[in-house]
Amino acid sequence: MTDEFKARISAAGRTNAPLRIRGAGSKDWYGHALNGEILDTRSHAGIVAYEPTELFVTAKCGTPLAEIETVLAQKGQCLPFDAPRFSPTSTIGGVVAAGLSGPRRVSAGSLRDFVLGVDILDGEARALRFGGQVMKNVAGYDVSRLIAGSLGTLGLITEVTLKVLPVPVAEVTLRFELNQGDALDKLNRWAGQPLPIVASAWHDGVLTLRLGGARAAVEAAQLKLGGEKVGADATAFWRDCRDQALPFFAAERLWRLSVPSVAPPLALPGEQWIEWGGALRWLRSDSPAETIRAAAHQAGGSATLYRAPAALKAQVGAFAPLSAPLLKLHRNLKAAFDPKGIFNPGRLYPEF
Amino acid sequence: MKPRIHSHERDQDFSDVDRSAVLDALGAILPPDALLADREDLKPYECDGLSAYRRLPLAVALPGDEAQVVAILKACHRLGVPVVARGAGTGLSGGALPIEHGVVLSLAKMKRILKLDPYSRTAVVQPGVRNLAITEAAAPHGLYYAPDPSSQIACTIGGNIAENSGGVHCLKYGLTVHNVLRVRGVTIDGDVVEFGNHALDAPGYDLLALMIGSEGLLAVVTEVTVKLVPKPEVARVIMASFDDVTKAGAAVADIIAAGIIPAGLEMMDKPATAAVEPFVKAGYDLNALAILLAESDGTPEEVEEEVAAMRAVLEKSGATDIRVSSDEAERLRFWAGRKAAFPAVGRISPDYYCMDGTIPRKRLAEMLTAIAGMEKKYGLRCANVFHAGDGNLHPLIMYDANVPGELERTEAFGAEILKLSVELGGTITGEHGVGYEKIGSMCVQFQNDELAAFHRVKTAFDPQGLLNPDKAVPTLHRCAEFGRMHVHHGETKFPELERF
Missing domain, CATH: 3.30.70 (Alpha-Beta Plaits)
Incomplete structure (x- = not known):
């Protein structure tokens, strides 16, 4: 399959025709308008390796996120960065390329924190592997994390390895009536204490707080924090918050x-x-x-x-402008991976 | 001077650097006591924590602020002089090894904590601030800086950024890359660049992640914003003995399979505990072939629940003895042995060489068996300490540099461990960095196309290749040489390598 991708990339390089890398297309609206001929990644799909006790999963770019989550859930594990799902068919390649994280990001860390390795095809159709399947790895520059969130402008992700973690044993959702200033103050004070707060959402005078962790810790925190416990609809609330479906x-x-x-x-x-x-x-x-x-x-x-x-x-501009030295580095890096500028040109910034 | 262009093919030759021009230029920037050029003054900078390799630089510059860093880099850029940034010099891979004809840029004088804000749980620090000093300053607020490399008493945050340092708690709390919000740095042409910011996301590519672990090859760090996290209310550590390293390795997997992420999960083999115990008197079981240290932290309720769960797993996994620290003093004593492993081995051997491969946890027994075989093959002893939770192995090869040939045998022993780490699905370095030491082993882990891509990343920041040249990423010429050397020794072959 990657041979087909390589051929497309080489052909695009010869004709200077940009390619628009696309999985399920659920984030077509993100960033700038898309240019180029679609390179559909969905045919390159499947979980390559999943080792629950090594805490990683490796999947090809076109694998649906939903498929990965289902397999992880069977072993009581998850991708803790809580990526939003704009479509049930969102692919893992697109998720990593967009680099978006959900409500749990504040406690668990962002998507890029969980990227252990990537395989990419660069703008000259070279297959490159960075990082790996182990958690601690400082050999070479951390290109895998550079690729996360680069919106496909540096290369075509063909395979990605992500760290996984156990699903929290217990979870409780609490609600508080608070104005914005008081909610922000409480959130910052709580964050300085050893409390198992995994996510928060404030809107229109109501703060919703998610606790998660060991059962005893969640129960103790609940007593300490007070608030009103949210019942059965808590799961749906956090899912819709994550998927920006509210x-x-x-x-x-x-x-x-x-x-x-x-x-x-x-x-x-x-x-x-x-x-x-x-x-x-x-x-x-x-x-x-x-x-x-x-x-x-x-x-x-x-x-x-x-x-x-x-x-x-x-x-x-979709994204905040970069300082002159940063823009220079971005252009140089783009040229390092995609010298002919064929991958998703202009998707992130009009300059590259 | 002819303009230099960094290339992925060959190492550069800096022998034409004009010494007096460099000293004049730096002398115009720095006060006399901040510029060292006499042989005896340069001596303390000839190596870092990896003392097997030593080189004298042309000069050592000790800037006191960012403006001086900018001026020094601009001058070196103009004169085509290589620059090696240095923190406390505790690194174990020769990353701060000077370049002959080059300048060592020591950030030791820039050691102020500029701001520590308990409300936002952040600290803004200069690069020369020691890792532990941040935690000490944050302690009155119930906060700390999570990454705790064993050198934390001496190592600096700037060096931690360069190496993406870990520590014994990174399974749960992450590495440097997970605990830093912002790095301010200066590129070789003197541009001051902000990587990241005080929010959680920054626009554009994640250059903050790229900077962290870049071993001083991309920019010189002048300021860092770190995250501080609440100190857990309590911590307890379980010490479990095993009569078989395979069982100990399996116990690690069993703990994780049970849905537990311990705050720390360490293993030591019998030679390691034997070296440590007379030195530290930690109370280790000297009959055990391996011991595991598993720490739980959090609220008292949480810790009680987790310790009970871990104990149950360890019993089922065949531990021959299990002890749980009863108070803080005992917890620290259990850890003291692990933290003192390197100096303890230094006591029983004239020299030791610490390796740093990471392997999938499940391959541990295979690796230890292979190392036992290598001990016989090379006629050298090896003690093993292991960040078992994240697969990062630190074999300590014991040798005597005064015995002709022992260092060479030690290097070959180490290279064989690293090669096996890669073959087992791991990496040649988990947290110490490639530096000067493991540059040959990079040729084992990466293909030429990947190495060339690394060089292009380097060129994006430093087209002339002046920041820490001949470290971290080998040129293709060097890989070809490395391959020839190993063929010559009859060790390994690299038929896939191109020859130059």
């Missing part, structure tokens, strides 16, 4: 602000949804991009125009 996310223009968790409430017009203990702030707002980007920057973070019409993204 009504809040159905906005034509949605911003994703990554800021320090201690940043005070951002004085921006529009509704907010806050996760990651305050470090992720979703914003539905029609305010000018400069205003929103400036507020995020001033708070010590950055703002992504997450969902918006392609024309608006083209006009203001």
Whole structure:
């Protein structure tokens, strides 16, 4: 199968025709408008290795995330970064290329934290393997983590190895009525204590908190924190929060602000949804991009125009602009892996 | 001077560096006490923690702030002088080994904690701050910096960034890459670059991840923001004895299969405990062929639950003796032996050589059996300590550098362990880095196309190849030489290698 990919890449290189790498296409809307001929990865699918006691899973790029999760669940394990699922057919290659993490990211770590190794085809159709299947590995540059979140601009991921972890033994969801300022303050104070908080979501005066871990620890924390216990619909709430399927996310223009968790409430017009203990702030707002980007920057973070019409993204940029030295390094790295610029050009930044 | 261009094919020759021009340029930037060039002053910098390799640099520069770092790098860039950044020099792979005709850039003077904020659980520190100093400064707030390499009392955060350092708790708490939010660094052309920020995500490629573990080849670190985490309320450690290393290895897998991620999970074989016990008196079972140390931390309730669960697994896995630390003093004593393993081996042998391969846990018994065979083959003893939870093995090969041929036999022994690590599905280095030491073994782990890709990454940051040249990533010429050498010794062959 990868031979077919290689042939496509070589042909694209000869004709300077860009390729648009695509799995299930569930994140076609993410980043900038897509150029090039589709290179569909779904035919290269299947779990290559799963070793529960070694805590890793290796899968080909086209393997559906759902298939991997089902296999892990049979052994009581999971991918703790909680990637959003925009479609039941989302592929693992697309998930890693997008690099998005869900509500548990604040406690478990991000997708890139769990990447142990990748196989890629670079822009000259060379098959390259970086990292491996072991947790500690510092041989060579950490290219696997560079590939995570690079939106397919550096290479075609053909295979990926991810670290897996046991599913928490016990989980409880609590709700508190709190305004934004008080919720942010409590979240930051709790985060400084040894409490088993795995996820949080604040919206419209209500803070929802997820605890997870050893049964005894969860029970003790529940007593300490108080709040109102959420019953049967907690699982559905967190799933819909992860998949951005709640009504809040159905906005034509949605911003994703990554800021320090201690940043005070951002004085921006529009509704907010806050996760990651305050470090992720979703914003539905029609305010000018400069205003929103400036507020995020001033708070010590950055703002992504997450969902918006392609024309608006083209006009203001989907991702926050890079400093001149960073842009230079990005261009150089792009040239190092894809010198002819055939992979997903412009998807991340118009410059490469 | 002719312009240099970094190439993946051959190591560079820096013999035409103009010594007096370099000293003049650096002398214009630094006060006299921050520039060393006399032989006796250079001597302490001739090696790092891997003292088998020594070289004198042209000069040592000790900048006091970032502006001086920028000026030094710009000057070296202009003059085509190689630069080796250095923290505390505790590294075990020769990563800070000087380059002849090159400058050592010591960050030792930049050792201030600029900000420690318990509310945001972050600390902003200069690169020369010691790993343990961060934890000590955070302790009054009930916080600490999680990665704890065994050299943490001396090693610096800048060096930890360079090596992506781990420690005995990284199975649960991660490596340096999981515990750093932001690195500020200077590229060889003097650009100051922010990698990451104080939020959890930064726009663009994850250059923060790329910087961490890059062994000083991409940029010089001038400031770091680390995450601090709450100190667990309690920790207890279980010490389990086994009469068979295979059973001990299987017990590690059984613990993980039971859904437990211990805070620490370490193994020592009989030669290691025998070396340590007279030195530390940790109370290790000297009859056991292997002991496991398994730590649980968290709330008192959580720890009680987890210790009971681990004890049950260990009993079922055939442990011949199980002890649980009853108080903090005993817990620290159990760990003291593990943490003192390297110096203890240093006491019973004139020299030792520490290896750092990682293997899938399930292959442990195979590896230890093979090492026992290599001890006979090379006529050298080896003690094994092992971060069992994450598969990172530290065989300590004992030798005497004064006996002609012993160092060479030791190197061959080490290279054979690393080659086997790769064959068993692992890697040549888990946490010590490639540095100068394992550069030949990189040719075993990676294909030429991959090595060339690493060189292109290097070129993206440092086109002339001036930052820490001849470390971490071998040139293809060197791999060809490495292959020839090993064919000559009758060890291994690398028929797939191109020859230059």
